[in-house]
Amino acid sequence: MTSSERALRIAAPVLVAAVLLAAWQAAVMAYDVPAYLVPSPSRIAATLWQDRALLAASLGVTAGIALTALAISIVAGVAIALVFAQSRIVEASLLPYAILLQVTPIVAIAPLIIIWVDDTRAALVLCAVVVAIFPIIANTSQGLRSVDPNLIDLFRMSRASRLQTLVRLRIPSALPYFFAGLRVASGLSLIGAVVAEFVAGTGGQGAGLAYQILMAGIQLNVPRLFAALALITLAGVAMYLAVSALSSTILARWHESELPTTA
């Protein structure tokens, strides 16, 4: 990607955001909309600043849960995918249950997890893992199997061991698939964390952003509700960008997904 393309990719969405925020601000001011219905962007920014201590602490809690869940999802998801890749029978036996976990709404499972797991933070992390782990398992499994058959033949002819084939061939082949899964999982871990916080409704020192949204809604403190929402969105975007940067760094020189587009 050239520097001008890179600049355009950043400038274009920023410009769209600026136009939308300006329109929002203008509409709220023109129609004199009360802040308890729709606060203006400037009012939300002011609330972010005024409540920064409270919101930053909550952001730390929610982001901490999401990142812990993402880390566990990566380790456990990759481990499960490696097991699946060793045997079609193991995969066929266990994959339906992974799918079952994926298709069951987290709001339906979260209350059970919160009842069963004593430690609230651990329960919240577990909820987020349940949501985030599937794309990592599914994508990494597919990647570990999507290997050039000629390269498999080459490794066979070279008498490569299973471990050599795994480390030198299957894992590098799976990396682009893994990163595609990781991009999805990064967002899902945050969604899982927020949904679990809503269900648990934990307050006090361990209160996350979802709790702040709940409380702000009850108190009709809509600017704070929007401020908390903005922080969740920004945290999600930051996680996505971090994963994308990591993917670009690792795949930059060889994978089509990270190569410059040609007209």
Add this chain to the structure above:
Amino acid sequence: MTPVVALEGAAKVYDNGTRALEPVDLDLAAGEFVALLGPSGCGKTTLLRMAAGLLSPSAGHVRWWGAPTPPVDDARHRLAMVFQSPTLMPWASVAGNVRLPLDLAHVQRNEADAVARAALAGVGLAEFADYYPRELSGGMQMRASIARALAIEPTLLLMDEPFGALDEFTRHSLDDDLATLWRSRGPTVLFVTHSIQEAVYLATRVVVMSPRPGRVIADMAIPGPHPRTATFRGSVEFAAVCAQLSELFASAAAPA
């Protein structure tokens, strides 16, 4: 003298019932350059994969230097294959790709590096060792693939239509390079192609296969001098052999 590789009544029927290859008898003597010529889908690749030990025949046998299995850790008998596509690992440098068979055999890094760089120099890619495959042209990728096969100094080199996807100029250039490498190193070569001209230009012997299910319909020695030059391509002798092979194909393809 024991053939380098011998197919004895080797036939292949796939699990889905496809008869890919009728029983084939074929011996390759040491130092021969045999072109396996046939139309697409006639079982050439199946035969080559059996000769590589990658596929077991449904009937008959394959022997390598008289043994029923391909050699393992035998410095005198080494087998390498070049595929239809370059088959390079996109995540590894060109040198890393060429070094692969040596790395898998636990050859020391310094030694493997030196061998890989020498093999790359041998195919004219010395200065591209640190490039990634995608940074090379199709022809250069194929050269790297050949360098990888040569890195283990094979005594039997199996090539599956390696230049089929390349333009004619690149193909002629690689044909010449391959002929030079064969003369200087002397491996036995089994070269699959569907190009009559390429087979006649490169080989000392051409084995012709019928359309599927494949069977050997002709096995002819190719006259003409070695090393071959562009003059040979324009000679009457070359044209006559090509015409003879074309007629063989036409009669094999004609309805009975």
